[in-house]
Amino acid sequence: MKLLRYGPVGQEKPGLLDASNTLRDLSGVVADIHGDTLSDAALAKLRAIDPATLPAVGGQPRIGPCVGRVGKFICIGLNYADHAAESGAAIPTEPVVFGKWTSAICGPNDNVEIPRGSTKTDWEVELGVVIGKPAKYITEAEALDHVAGYCVINDVSEREWQIERGGTWDKGKGFDTFGPIGPWLVTRDEVPDPQNLTMWLDVDGKRFQNGNTKTMIFTVAQIIAYLSRCMSLQPGDVISTGTPPGVGLGIKPVPVYLKAGQTMRLGIEGLGEQQQTTVAA
Template sequence: MKLVRYGAPGRERPGLVDDRGALRDLSAHVDDLAGEVLDPRALARLKTIDPSSLPKVEGDPRLGPCVAGTGKFICVGLNYSDHAAEAGAAVPAEPILFMKATSAICGPNDDLVLPRGSQKTDWEVELGVVIGRTARYVDEAEALDHVAGYCTVHDVSERAYQLEHEGQWTKGKSADTFGPTGPWLVPADAVENPLSLPMWLKLNGEIMQDGSTATMIFKPAFLVSYISRFMSLQPGDIISTGTPPGVGMGKTPPRYLRAGDVVELGIDGLGAQRQTVVAAR
């Protein structure tokens, strides 16, 4: 099952993509893909619906973020062994956590807007873990029971704002449009092995990142358990779990996004994104 949200920003409707790739409207069954709808038990009930019984959505509507009501957008830094090597950094002993503003969340194919003054905006394809049930001090063995599903996330970063302007990383991670999410939310039980998913990113048709979740250091179950020690995780919260090598900062010389660039990225089974880079007005 591939769950989506479609329509104009702020007015998205819930839907699903059937086995033939057709978009079907789910709004007769749920108001949105948020809150209690994301509980794994509620998602299991949605799976019993015959997609052919749902209204087909005509045309090619915009896809919005695949989950609504996100209260926390939590990111994990240096969580791929090969990316840590690329960055010349030691593998962390514990997860490096930082927050990305939820106002950065946008649709998977929306324009990527460079913030004013940006010179070092970078790309990062990441596996997103979407929380479906409140998690507080959960054991690792039970952590995935609290996960609604997985999605593709683009963790866009302005490296100068992140690393050269003092303070925490958040200011380089949180510009509007710096968190494209989706296209699909795939329920956890439909992802056979989230630890062996090929992931890729292209810039203007050229492969920049070509990796796999197999090189992830701290796995989703551990991350959910670990983070739940420090804060409760609520339905709709997103954990963006880090990126493989190939980011612009790691190139020789470094390479960053410019207006007019086209970024395409995806994770096998979770769908692809495409963004055109534009300058802030």
């Protein structure tokens, strides 16, 4: 299934994209797409519904983040060896974990704000993992059973605040609009191998990132098991699993960063596409 949320900011309704790419309204069935509706049992009930019996949504409504009421937005850094190299960092021996504030979350096609005074705002296409079942001290073999589904994430980053302003990375990762999620959550039964998905990102029509999840240092299963040993994971938590090479920071000889008025397009095989316009905050 492809589950999504649509409507004005803060008033999103749950929806389903059927096989003919028609948006169907799920608000008569569930209140929202969030932790309570992401268990295997809850998803099985949604899967049993004939989409043709659901109201079709007309027009072109705004698409919101594909998950509501996110409890934790957890990110993994430097998880592709070639991205670590372009960033001038050593290949990690354990996952590099940081957080984005949930206030950074926005829709997949919403504007991305360039922070005031920023000259180093960057892009990062990433595979997102949405937790569907609580996880604490689980094994790698069990890990994927705790996944509700997958989505596209743009881990927008302000490199000066991330690297040069002291402290942790979180400051440069959590500005408002720095976490576009969606367009939809694709349930795990439709993603048989999360370690073989092509991914890409363009800025103003120029391809900068072109990678595949098979080159991850730590797999999705390894990441989930690892995180479950240092925190409990709850349904609706979102994990962003790292980016392939091609970020602006890594461009030689001079890094390239975003400015207001540009367009980012990005996508992952089978998970849909995003498009954002950059604007001044």
